[in-house]
Structures are given as C-alpha cells and as structure tokens.
Amino acid sequence: MRYMLHRMLPNKFMTQNEQSKGPTLFRQIATRLAIFTLLFAVLDIGIVIFTYGQQPQSLAEELLTLEADKMDGSKFTDLDQFAGPPESTHWFASYVDSNLGNSGSLSAAYPSPNRGTLMDWTRREKLSQGFRISGVRSVVIAGEQRWLYMQFEGRGISPYVPVIINELIQHVALPLIPLSLLMLLFNIFAVRRVLNPLRRAEAEVDRLDPEDMALRITEPREPREVTTLVRAVNRALERLDSSMAILRSFTANAAHELRTPLSIMQLSIDQLPKGEQRDALLTDNQQMTRLVNQMLDLAQADAKAFETGAPVDLVEVGRKAVTQLAPAAFAAGRDLVFEDYGTATTKGHEEAIFRIYRNLIDNALAHAPGNTPIEIEVGPGPRFSVRDYGPGISETDGPKLFERFWRKNRSTGRGAGLGLGIVQRLAEAHGGSIAFENPEGGGAKFIVTFPSDTAA
C-alpha cells in the first residue's frame, strides 16, 4: 500500500484553459458588423428610393436608358422582341436615323420624329391617368450605331421597378458586399492580433502560483486596454501578496514573542521543588515550546522564506539529525538506526532538510510503541526515509495525514499535528515530495525525495 500526496490547491482543480460559455470577442464584433451592414443597406435603399421619388424626371431618364441598354449590343434589328418596362402600356420603339426604310410598317401607326431629334433626350408628360415617357437613345444593334426612339405610358411606381432595382444593385449592393467582406476579413485579422496580448496574459495568469507570490504578469506594450488590465491584476496581486505577508509575519512574530514568556516559565518551573507537579509543568511547557517552534517552522515553510540552492549532503545532515535526537530517543528507550546507501546529494537548505529529518523522527518516536527502533535510510540518490514499527497508516488516515492540526488521537500524544505538514511544505519548497507506505514487517515508512542536484 503506497500513497503519493499532492497538496490540494484550488488552481490545480481547474482546467488550464477553461472554456467560457460566452461568445468570443470576434463573434461579437462580427455580429455587430453584420447588423451594422444590414442597417446601412436598408438606410441606403431608403435614401435611393426617396431621392428618385423626388426626381421623377431623372427616374424617367434612367428608365429609358435601361430599356435602350437591353437592346444595346443585340444582334437583332427587330424591335418587336422588346416589350418595354413592366406594366407599361402603349410601348413603341423605332429607329429614327437614315435606315428607316426597314421599319416602314411602324411609321404608319405612330408619328415618326424628325431627324432633328438625333440626340439623347427624355420627355415626361403627365396624362389624366398616369404618365407618358418618350425619348431617344443611341444604341448599337447588330454592330451598327442606331438612334432609337422609345415611348410608353404607365401608372404608379411599377414601371420604375427595374430602374430602382438596378440602382440598388449598383449603388447599394455592389459597394456594400465587398466592403462588408473586407471588413469581416479585417476583423478576423485585427481581433486575433489585438487579442494576442490578452491570451499571453491569460497564460501567465494561469501560471500564477500561490507558492510563489513574487510572480507578476508581464505588461504588454499595447493595446493600452490590455496593459491597464494587466496592471490592475498586478496591483491586485501586490495587495494579496502584502496581506499574505502580514498574515505570515503575524504567525512568525507571535511565535517569536511567545518564546520569551516560555523561557521565563521554563526557568521558573526549574526552580520549583522536585516532584510530580513540577514534572507535569515541565512537560506542558515543553509541549508549548514545541508548538511554538512548529508554528514558526510552518510559517517559514509556507512563506518559502529560505534559499534552496546550496549543495546538501543528505547523509551528513541525516547523521547530524540522528546525533542530535539519539539521546532523547535513548531516554525514551528507543534506538535510532541510520543506514547510508550511497551518495545522496541535492540542492537545498541544510537547516530546512535537518528539520525534515527531525520532524519525521519525532513523529516516528511519537507513534511507534514500546522500544521499537526507528530506521533512517539515506540514498542511493537524493532521497531518504524514516521508518517506524508502529501500527502503520490506515487507509482512512492516509489523506488526513498532512492536514494541519490533524492528530490520529486527539486525547493522547504530545504533538499539535503540524510536524508532517511542515515536512511536506519543506520538501515541496525544495521541489521534492513526500510519500508514505506501510512496509512489510509492519509500521509506517515516510519517504522524502528531492530533485537530483545535477538536473538543475
């Protein structure tokens, strides 16, 4: 049975790139752009219709030109194929130039205009019901330039529909469609470009680590909106950092301040006459001292207020820890066994690693019964373990082991439940980790692993 523990941090629960449900900025801009284009088109149409409504003369001119354009470039000289504008009546068209001979039949029904009319002109007359439009246009039919006279009568707006549609296509659709497409393309490009600094900032925010409060987000030079947002986030981080620092320094200061009264108590109790009460008071005082020490250690480990760059020989530090703790272990009728399995060096903080050893050995002394030995094994490689022959770690206790102030049995035991938390934080501050297992033969074994000093 072996558990590996990672401290649960809120940011580790979240996926790195959380997909938001809201529309992207690109979509928002594209949608607004489309709506704007539509509105603009409608407005444009309105303006076109209104303008021509005010100018029936130019509408009439356009209509005749349009009809002439239908015939322009045609291969056929026969004008009967053309019916004139929709819903128009009395449509009449004839050539008015020198080749008149071919259309003699028509000239009988309608008066032929004289040759003096050979220029573009348009006339609009009001009739009792509706209007009559007549005029001359120059066209090319069957490869020959001809002058064409056209005339028709109509009512209302229907005859003008082709002109209006033509106008709309020419003045509204043709310029707006490419413009909208261009703007959409530009939008894709521009929005992507503008959002890049935001994405980079997002990635940096994701990398923020409560362990390293010194991290800040790089301010992009542009756009200014992102720069100010990043600055605001950095300012918020600054405030968070300082309030956390206040909290940490409070713990550390409180621990410091408690040491002097504890010293006074310690020395005062020493002066009491020997007896059960004095021993009990001494024990109480020692427990309080231990708690104060651990609170300070934990505050320091939390703040990561130490350098971890020096080369440390885990064997040497382990020997030192065992040397210091052996008399206490012996006084409790216990043996410390130190095994060195080869080179075990890492980069770290010697005193911090010493406290990892001390807390683990203390913990083992507290939890294993009778006169069972505590085995400390170092190496090979940057790792060491502390093993006791106690009851081991039950599956239900495993996850709670590193919680602060958690104790297996609150009514007994001298610890405050901080030791393993300190060990974990100190190991993590080194980029290392702590695991535990129930080895064969009983007891519990805590294994601390550090990163290799050559890897860094």
Added chain:
Amino acid sequence: MMRLLLVEDNPRLATLIRDGLDRQGFAIDWYETIEGAQHAMQIGDYDLVLLDLGLPDGDGLDLVTAMRAQMDQTPILIMTARGGLDDRVAGLDAGADDYLVKPFQIPELAARCRALLRRPGHALEAVLHVGNVSLNPAERTVHVGDIAVDTAPREVDLLEVLLRRSGHVVAKQSIESALYSMDAEITPNAMEASISRLRKRLSAASADVQIKTIHGVGYALYAPSNVTE
C-alpha cells in the same frame, strides 16, 4: 571566577538566568541595552558575553559585528527567540561563537558557557565521573565504584572520549581521529570489537552506565539518570 556579561532586556528572564548561572558558579553582570553593554565592556573585562538579539536600542547582531570589527575576541553566546531556518547561521556568521534558541534550561546554558570558556566541566577535572564509573586520565585507570577494572589501553582511550561527551553521540569519525591518529589504519570492525569488549568489561564490573551503538552514526555513553526504563 568567570565573569559573564548578560545583555537581556526582559528583567524577569534576566534575573532567572543570572540566578541560575550564579548557582552554577558564574559571576554575572546584567545590562538591558547595547549601549549599557558597550559601556560595561569599556570598564571591565569579561570572559563571555551572553547576548539577546531583540534589544530596545538595536539588534544584538550589530553588537557582535561591532565587537568583531574592533578585534574583540571575547566569546559570544547568542540566546534568542529567533529560531528561524537562517537565524542560527546568520548569528554565527556575524561572529558569535554559539547560538541558543529560547526557551532553554540552565544546565544546558551552563554547559555551553563552559564549552565556550574552553573549560568543559569534565575536561579539567582530575578524574572523569559518570554514574559509578570513573576514569583517571593521568593514571589511565578505570574504576567502577571503588573497584579498579583492568582495562586495555585502547579501551581506556575509548572510554575517555565517551565519558568526556557523555549523553551525546560521538561520531565514529571523531573517535577514529581522537584515538587512532598515530596508529596505522583501523577498521570499523576493530572499533566495534573494542567497544564490545569495553561493554562486557564494564557490565561484568556492574557499571551503571550504558554504551549505546547508534547504528550508522557512532556511539554514546549514557549516565543511569538518562534511562527512564
């Protein structure tokens, strides 16, 4: 008598330390401030300075730095509430000779003072005593109670090292360098064998001290009072 200068701003604690060390045979002058301490050192000579760090008129470390800058080599023992990861190293780096974190007990403080005064309690005694075992360094004789125990010279050397550091673990390397520096190569097995013979000899003479092997580290000799069982 050794004269100690105590610099501590808490009167109650200072009184307790002064009285405690007084009973251990030290003479103490007590000052509450750095200024007071500096003044006292100008007037008189001290064998040792016991220094608190958080003082009303500054940081005790500044006094350490100032003394060392003036080539004042008086041993300094810092006794402080600062027990952080880097505090001890900072204190020793500043030039202090030892660093003791509060709270402490008077016997421990006294032991450290003696060590600094190069007068470790046992070292200057004519005869080393632990429990009912005694060793006369000059005569190279070992007694358990009143009975002389015939002991091989190498075992006497070994016992002397352990007696001088009784209650503490003595690393194998320290024993090697202390005992066999003149000799040819010595194997760990030879040392273990010597320890084993010394143990048997002492226990046969019903000595009440215990020589413990701290596997992988070294050996320690414990007085009977250390054993709770």
